[in-house]
Amino acid sequence: MGLLVDGRWQDKWYESSKDGAFQREQAKRRNWVTADGQPGPSGEGGFAAEAGRYHLYVSLACPWAHRTLILRKLKGLENLIDVSVVSWLMLENGWTFDQALGSTGDKLDGFEFMHQRYTADTADYTGRVTVPVLWDKKLKRIVSNESAEIIRMFNSAFDDLTGNDLDFYPAPLRGEIDALNERIYPAVNNGVYRAGFATSQQAYEEAFDEVFAELDHLERVLGANRYLSGEYLTEADVRLFTTMIRFDAVYHGHFKCNLRRIADYPNLSNWLREVYQLPGIAETVDFQHIKNHYYGSHKTINPTGVVPKGPAQDFTVAHDRARLSGKGVWRKG
Incomplete structure (x- = not known):
């Protein structure tokens, strides 16, 4: 870099x-x-x-x-x-x-x-x-x-x-979406990097604790709501998804965010599979690029560049999110 x-x-x-x-x-x-x-x-x-x-x-x-x-x-x-x-x-x-x-x-x-x-x-x-x-x-x-x-x-x-006419940032939900983003970005999206790139024990532990405090909170939110903002899938879900899909394969080990896996969170892991299974999403995910990049590029963290074979993951397994009321993506007009 x-x-x-x-x-x-x-x-x-x-x-x-x-x-x-x-x-x-x-x-x-x-x-x-x-x-x-x-x-x-x-x-x-x-x-x-x-x-x-x-x-x-x-x-x-x-x-x-x-x-x-x-x-x-x-x-x-x-x-x-x-x-x-x-x-x-x-x-x-x-x-x-x-x-x-x-x-x-x-x-x-x-x-x-x-x-x-x-x-x-x-x-x-x-x-x-x-x-x-x-x-x-x-x-x-x-x-x-x-x-x-x-x-x-x-x-x-x-x-x-x-x-x-799909709207991932609908006007009636913008305040809630903005609040979600402002909470999730520092603690989770950037939080995993703050843990992984920390150069002191204190900085690492502070970031680590924030990551899992927020994941625990999101697990509770998704236990009561189909999506982060309620019944509609919004940009907040997209922004969280791209971190969650990488978590168990990369951030858990490579960035030392290893208190729990996303697979250990029932609501988060089912939500993750639902989003992955939406038409078009899976083809944007490339684990060859993801794993080879992180483990191969960050020589200060992984000097050998050895890329782990695991974990075994199957995001096509059926999810249980239909138990919660959902309306999909907001439509304009």
Whole structure:
């Protein structure tokens, strides 16, 4: 893992704070695609929803990028927004397009490294080189590298082009969805990284305790509700899903989040299988990329790069969620 400094690549691992706590860098490109090109909640305007104009860069290993693939699938955007997938192995050159290691190659310019996409946007870019990235082929710019905002663009900006009326962020539930996200992100989505990348015992244990306190809470929530916000599946479920699907295979062992497995939580594990079994979701999940990336790329955590064969998991087993009232995804109009 590395970063760009004034447009020059440097191979540098994440820095932790003085107390050993992992610090995640904030996304630096925060523009929005909107239906008419007017400015969104942040950044500049000029990014109108158009078929074929935008290109998505993802890692199949990355939970943040996985969110965008799910919304792209469920919102019917596959014919409007093409995708380039990086390799699963991320070493001294960061994310690469090595097709021998699971990449599609860079479909636009044939770049060898993802950091070249960032300097194509800004020649003297400084910051981490992350995925997902939504690229504007017309303006030759990065629209956004913030997954939470890309999925909201996908949820609504292209509706006039697709006619897709599914709404994963419906207005009546937005307050509740925002509250869920604000609670789950630091404790679970980022919490597993805070545990795994901690460089002090205290920082690790604090993150560990927060992860499992929140998982225990979510187990109770899903014991009474079909989905996180009640009867409707929303972006909050999507955001949690991409962490939960990786938990037993990676975070439990590799990131030392080993108090319990998701398989040990009856409600969470049944909810996880229900979401996995929704049409289109399973094809966005690639455990070869997931396991090879984490165990092979994080040399400070797993110096040998040996990838475990387990665990045995079957997300196609029947779930019990029909015992709870559910209405699926909210529909607009």
